[in-house]
Amino acid sequence: MITNVIGGVGVAIGIAVGALLTARLTGGPGLSGLAQSGAVVGGALMAIPMTRLMNRSGRRPGLLLGYAVGALGALLVVAAAVTESGPLAFLGMFCFGGSTAANLQARYAAVDLAEPARRGWQLSIVVWATTIGSVAGPNLSRPADALLRKAWADLPELAGPFVFSALAFAVAGLLIWGLLRPDPLVVARGLAAAQDAGAAPAGPVAGSAPGGPAAGSAPGADGSGRGGVVTAEPRFGMRSAFRLVMEIPAARLGLAATAVGHLVMVGVMSMTPIYIGQTPGIDHGDVLSIVGLVLSLHIAGMYALSPLVGLATDRFGRRPVILTGLGLLLAACAIAGTADHGTPQLAAGLFTLGLGWSCTMIGGSTLLVESVPVTRRPAAQGLSDLVMGLSGAGAGALGGVVVQVAGFPVLAVLAAACAVPVLALALRVRSAVRVGG
Template sequence: MATDLTEPRAAARLDVAPIQRRTMRLLFTTQIIGGIGVTIGISVGALLAARVAGTAVAGVAQSAGVVGAALLAVPVTRIMARHGRRPGLVLAYAVGAVGGVLVVLAAATRSVPLLFLGMLLFGGGTAANLQARYTAVDLAEPARRGRQLSLIVWATTIGAVAAPNFAALADRVTTGWGLPPLAGPFAFSATAFVLAAVVLLGLLRPDPLLTARRLAAADAASPPTTGPDGGGPAAAVPSGGAAAATAPGPTAGTAASPAGGGDGPAAAPVGVRAPRGAGMRAAWSVVRGQPAARLGIAAVAVGHLVMVAVMAMTPVRLGESHADADVLRLVGIVLSLHIAGMYAFSPVVGWLTDRLGRRAVILGGVGLLLAACAVAGTAGHHTPRLSVGLVLLGLGWSGTMVAGSTLLSESVSAGVRPSVQGFSDMIMGLAGASAAVLSGFVMQAAGYPVLTLLAAVATVPLVALALRPVPTGAPGEED
């Protein structure tokens, strides 16, 4: 008979470890499927947009997916806040699937408005992949949060590497079915999103966020017990081997202290559902009053802004010194190395986040971003040196993303956590979209070295925030 988690005592007896292992396996699998869906569409998105809408607006159409992911974070996390991770992730993938279908229809009818709408909704797949990393933290032990979040980020590597190789096959197969050229990959993307949604809908049970809230509520409701000497309360340890104070993340009335960092917060008692006011306004109110949450959001957003600004114009930089016959091959190699830097070492970054602390890894990520800007900006037309710069850029992004996301997740209570995480993803997406648009103007007006210099300058506020003196005993901060 299934455990009734609505009862505090049943929640207290719950063994969290098997649920977390099952959740991690499921997220890892769907992250691969969703990553293939996102990347197989993105790999041909600019080419398809150029054929339908013209080269001049191809970049804008491509960035519509980034904006869509940022905007969809708001309704998706609102649903998560009220009903749990499962319906939010399923909705995001479903919206992405609809977007893929609309892009196929736009290619068939050569409709520019339909193309933009489809690309906007296609961002739902990206939104789901981003939110999956937070789902991995809901029931993680404090000392393993960084590693478990980073494993879900790392799973994206498999999809990102495999998907471009499927694009040509998908195009050949669907062209035989009568679909227009370059539309086939989006049909495959829609299929992948539907598959991921169905798997999550059927198997992500119990919901990790709702389970964490129930455990926190049960922990808050448990009466204190007398210690062995009769002089004070003893910590109550739930049966089944999973203490609510350590397994689900920040719990009521406790200050979780991650290993090596001490960046954990003190969370207020929460119920199973978030309050109805737990939207973006409530998220901003929480972030504004919590220095650790502000640092987490800033790390994710600034790291993404710098990465996108430099990466987006690197193919243009390569095109300045290589013939058309060679540039596509070189772009593929350089960007593959960059993607490897972003994702392949994320488990190591997660381990360092747990070992050294969130703030230290954020500062290390910023250092790598600055090194990347210096190397790429002074590389001239030396492609191997430029490649090294792009690898460093990916590693710096990984440091700020993994450590920032981990710090943010543990710095707020479970009641508002999805809203704050959605707020962070919205800021990150808008920062990346803005960087992609502005980088083209900077590149045209001043060149690639100036672009990398401005990207480096953009890290200054983050460094100042990370080095800010911390008041002793402040929640969510190191003592």
């Protein structure tokens, strides 16, 4: 929870000013959309090495890797602004996505040891912790920019916030490495091995104590379960996880809900700063202020009510919450798509968009977690974040082109259309696993 607060600040600052900075460096919103999608692609692809590292050694080193790559990306964006290099900005935004991957994977660390009937609540609490940093982040972009430019006279506009992002990711990574002990994934696998063997662990789970051996080097790391550690099957990677998820209707719905919810959210949200920036007669300072306010409300919708979403997920079921989220996404596209530049209606649409994302992400992630065996969860979770990220990346890449050619309202209509097939799937899949299954 603590690191998600800090990491949320860094991610939200980058979201608030990234599109504006890349548009300035690349000469228009079309390529700025590609740069924004680069961050989403980077976060998606980071799920692959993070998953492999977690399979070997647990959650801690995987999360640290994500924050380290995110900090590197933020510094590369600063260098791109100083040198006025568009390609370097693309590379920086790509690496910046590693921080998003770390924040997202933290929600799975929250449910490694959760009681089955409280999985939705436990996952939502860590998601909720992101609220503080994420809501504050966009509103810190203007003072961060002014403060850094005052201290460093040659620093270009919009580069300062990325310096703060790099510092936030560095602090989050250090806290993960020092305080996430024992490692929850290693402990969960040990408990699962003991349960399968019909006996409780005789002693501490190997690799779970501070300073103890990592899961990848402990006895039984070959998957035999000796030493109280169960690792993922050596060949159970993304392809195997995809086949497994496709064979389980509930897991398939969970994956589709998280992916499409993210696609709709990223597609509309990433182009909102550009849409506001197109307001006639508005200056740079006012753009940052309006963008900060609108995105703060959007991120509040994503995270602030997540504990209630988690409680609803446990109380009413995963599928009803997913259906609610899809309905909210459709409503958000209608509200935002018919709003004018920077109006209260646009802010209301972005808030509703965030709330719809929260429902699909929490309901879908919880459904996916409990639909697959514990030893295969990291791969399935990594697959979910990979598909989710690539879906959002496609929306971000095409969003800039759509806004430049046809306008923001058309983008909202196309985003809403993407949610309709998953709504049909959710209505058809009625045999979701029971709570605690």
